[in-house]
Amino acid sequence: MEEYIIKENIKLMCVRAESFPEGIMAAYQKLHVLLARANERKYLGISRPNENGEIIYKAAAEELEDGEAEKYGLESFIINKGTFISVLVTDFMKDATQIGQVFEKLLQQPNIDPQGYCLEMYINETDVRCMVGIKK
Numbered sequence: 652m653e654e655y656i657i658k659e660n661i662k663l664m665c666v667r668a669e670s671f672p673e674g675i676m677a678a679y680q681k682l683h684v685l686l687a688r689a690n691e692r693k694y695l696g697i698s699r700p701n702e703n704g705e706i707i708y709k710a711a712a713e714e715l716e717d718g719e720a721e722k723y724g725l726e727s728f729i730i731n732k733g734t735f736i737s738v739l740v741t742d743f744m745k746d747a748t749q750i751g752q753v754f755e756k757l758l759q760q761p762n763i764d765p766q767g768y769c770l771e772m773y774i775n776e777t778d779v780r781c782m783v784g785i786k787k
Contacts, residue, residue, distance in 0.1 A: 652757070655737040655782055661730040663695060664720035665709040671698070672751075678710035685723050686712055696771035697728060730770065735782035736760050742777045750781060757783045 666681045668674035675696070683689050693713040701707050711728060714720060720727035738753045754769050760783070767784030774780060 652736055652738055652760075654785075655735045655780065657730060657732050657735065660732050661693070661695075662714040662717075663697075663711040663728045663730065664714055664723060664725040665697065665711040665728050666725060668708040668710060671706040671708045675708055675710065678708070682710050682712050685725070686719075688715060691715060694773040695730070696773075697730075697768050698771075699768040734785055734787055735770065736763065736785050737780050737782040739774075740779050740781055743779050744777060750779065753781045754783070757781060760785070762786050 664682075664686075666678040666685075668678040679694070682694075686692065689712075692715060695711045695713075697709045697711055698706050709726070709728065714727070719725075736757055738757065740749055740753055743750055750771065757763070757769070762785045764784040764786050770782045770784075772780040772782065
């Protein structure tokens with residue numbers, strides 16, 4: 652585990668997965684179909700439990716221009732700059748369950764932000780940085 656700092660807010664547009672974890676891939680596929688310049692964007696996953704304890708997952712892509720979320724009819728979301736505790740997972744597609752296992756460990760840390768969320772930052776086709784915000 653290591654600290655990871657997001658230095659600037661990241662403005663995103665999101666597609667909510669219809670179910671977790673089964674609906675995650677379909678949510679990303681919808682983003683890729685909708686968005687122009689798909690290969691130029693950062694992709695992230697955002698998740699947190701709702702009031703019933705069910706995990707709400709949002710597949711997200713970085714806005715390249717202001718107003719894109721509205722243009723495409725998508726929910727907007729801002730990742731606030733700050734410090735996160737993180738683990739880099741390499742070659743995650745060999746065993747996608749390792750992402751959940753990493754988040755279980757991250758969520759055990761004593762200084763996580765209780766109002767935060769789990770964040771997946773896709774580095775490339777094979778690697779993902781799993782992060783949870785921490786209180787400094």
